[in-house]
Amino acid sequence: MPAKTKSPYLLLANIGQLVTLRGDQAPRRGPALKELGLIEDAAVLCGGGKIIATGRQRDILRHPWLKKNRKKAQELDCRGRVVLPAFVDCHTHPVFAAPRLVDFEKRIAGASYEEISAAGGGIRSSLAGVRQAKRTELADRVLKAFDAMLRHGTATVEAKSGYGLTMEDEIKSLEAIRQAAGRWPGTVVPTLLAAHVVPPEYRGRADEYVAEICDEMIPQVARRKLAEYVDVFCERDAFTPEQTYKIFFAARKNGLDTRGHVGQFTATPLLPLLAFDPASLDHMDCVQEKDVLVLSGAETVAVLLPGANYFLGHKVYPPARRLIEAGVAVALATDFNPGTSPTPSLPLVMSAACTHMKMTPAEAIAATTINAACALRLQNRKGSLEPGKDADLALFDVADHREIAYWFGWNRCVEMIVSGQSV
Ligand SMILES: [Zn+2]
Numbered sequence: 001m002p003a004k005t006k007s008p009y010l011l012l013a014n015i016g017q018l019v020t021l022r023g024d025q026a027p028r029r030g031p032a033l034k035e036l037g038l039i040e041d042a043a044v045l046c047g048g049g050k051i052i053a054t055g056r057q058r059d060i061l062r063h064p065w066l067k068k069n070r071k072k073a074q075e076l077d078c079r080g081r082v083v084l085p086a087f088v089d090c091h092t093h094p095v096f097a098a099p100r101l102v103d104f105e106k107r108i109a110g111a112s113y114e115e116i117s118a119a120g121g122g123i124r125s126s127l128a129g130v131r132q133a134k135r136t137e138l139a140d141r142v143l144k145a146f147d148a149m150l151r152h153g154t155a156t157v158e159a160k161s162g163y164g165l166t167m168e169d170e171i172k173s174l175e176a177i178r179q180a181a182g183r184w185p186g187t188v189v190p191t192l193l194a195a196h197v198v199p200p201e202y203r204g205r206a207d208e209y210v211a212e213i214c215d216e217m218i219p220q221v222a223r224r225k226l227a228e229y230v231d232v233f234c235e236r237d238a239f240t241p242e243q244t245y246k247i248f249f250a251a252r253k254n255g256l257d258t259r260g261h262v263g264q265f266t267a268t269p270l271l272p273l274l275a276f277d278p279a280s281l282d283h284m285d286c287v288q289e290k291d292v293l294v295l296s297g298a299e300t301v302a303v304l305l306p307g308a309n310y311f312l313g314h315k316v317y318p319p320a321r322r323l324i325e326a327g328v329a330v331a332l333a334t335d336f337n338p339g340t341s342p343t344p345s346l347p348l349v350m351s352a353a354c355t356h357m358k359m360t361p362a363e364a365i366a367a368t369t370i371n372a373a374c375a376l377r378l379q380n381r382k383g384s385l386e387p388g389k390d391a392d393l394a395l396f397d398v399a400d401h402r403e404i405a406y407w408f409g410w411n412r413c414v415e416m417i418v419s420g421q422s423v
Helices: 030-034 064-072 100-107 111-116 121-132 135-151 167-181 204-225 239-255 290-296 308-310 319-328 346-357 359-370 370-375
Strands: 009-019 038-047 050-056 074-077 082-085 088-089 155-160 187-193 228-232 257-260 280-283 299-305 328-331 394-395 413-418
Touching: 009 064, 009 290, 009 346, 030 319, 030 359, 038 111, 038 308, 088 359, 088 370, 100 111, 100 121, 111 167, 111 346, 121 299, 135 413, 155 370, 167 239, 187 204, 187 239, 187 370, 204 239, 228 239, 239 257, 290 319, 299 370, 308 346, 319 328, 319 346, 319 394, 328 370, 328 413, 346 359
Parallel strands: 009 074, 009 082, 088 155, 155 187, 187 228, 228 257, 257 280, 280 299, 299 328
Antiparallel strands: 009 038, 038 050, 082 394, 394 413
8 A cells, every 4th residue: 555645734723822923033032022922713824844824713714725725735633722833942962872870969969060070070971971982872862862852842953062072072973963863853953062171181281172173173063064053161160261262263264153151150251252143152140240231232142041950959040030121032941961951841941940030931932932043043944933934833732821831840742743744
C-alpha cells in the first residue's frame, strides 16, 4: 500500500484561545510585553509550511481558498484548547556527555558555584566526557535534548558548543549540533562558545587561549559555516571584559554575530559590549542601573535565565520588573546545561519567572516567543502567528493561556505543529 501522504494544508479548528502575538516584528517593551493578540473561538490555516490566515473561526471558514479546497486541507480539532506560537529557546548548552551529579550533591551540602569550580567541578568537569565522546554519540544526546524541548512546546533552539575547548572538540561539538539538527524537525541556531572557561592546559595563560579563539577557531568555524553566533562567558573566573571585546571583534571581522553571558555573579560593564551590536546579553542578575538605561535604547535583547537561579538555589533572581519598566527588551530561556539548569522546559522557566521575578503569565509568553525570536534575529519567521511566517505552533491542553505558567512541572503541551506538519 502506498504511504499516506500528508496534505500541505492544515486547518487548526475549534481553538478556544489563540495567542497570535501579532504586531511589529520587533521586541515588545514595557506595557506592550503583555499584549498577546488573543483571539477566542479561533482557527489557523497553514499551507506550504507557512501561516496563511489566523482569525475567528467563522471568518477563517469563509476564507476564499478554504471554501474551494476544504477537502484538500487536513483538519486538527483543537477542542477548545489554547494554541500559541511554538516557543523559541534562545539560550541552551546541549552538547555534553553526562549529568554533573557530584556538583549537585556538593551544592546541596552547601558549596557555592565558585567553590565547586575551584575544586575542579563546574564547567571544566564536563570537558573530559566531551573530549572522549565520538561526534555521533554527542549528536544522539543533543537530539534527545531537542526532542524533550519539542515535547514541552519548543520548535526553535539556539545551541552552544563550549564543553570541548580545543579547536578539534569545539568543531566536533558544533558538528554534533548540525547532525542533530538534520534529524530534528525544528530550527536550530548554532553558537560557538569556545570562551566558556579557560581550559586547564591554558591555566595562567588565558590571553594565549583568547588568541587561539580569535586567530584560529573563529576563522575556521566561520569558513565552515558551523556557527552563526560567537558567545563569551564574561565573568570573574572566566573571561574579562577586555578579552570579550577581542573575541567579539574577531567574530564580527569573520562575519559572525555576537551574544554574551554577562552579569551572572558580578556586574559586567555593558556599554562597550553594545558597540558590537550583540543580538542578546544573557543572565543580567547583576546589571547596573546606568546599564539598564543604556540597554533600554538598544536593539539587544536581555535574556533572563531563572532556571539557573532555581537550580543553584539562589534567593535572588534577575530584576525582570526593573528591566521591563525601563523599556529593555526582555526574553526568557532555559539555559539547558548539565551544571546549572538541566531542564528542557520553557513552561517551567515561565513559572519561575512569574513566581520569583513577578512577570505576568502574559509577559512570560511574549518573552519565550516573539522576544526570544528577536534575541536570535528570527523575528521575521518565528515568534508570532501571522500570514507568511513559519507555521510552528504549540497546542496546550488548557483552556486559558495563563495556565501554561501555572501548572509547574506538569507538561500540558499535547501537540506540536512544525513547518505546518504535526510532529
Ligand atoms: Zn549559558
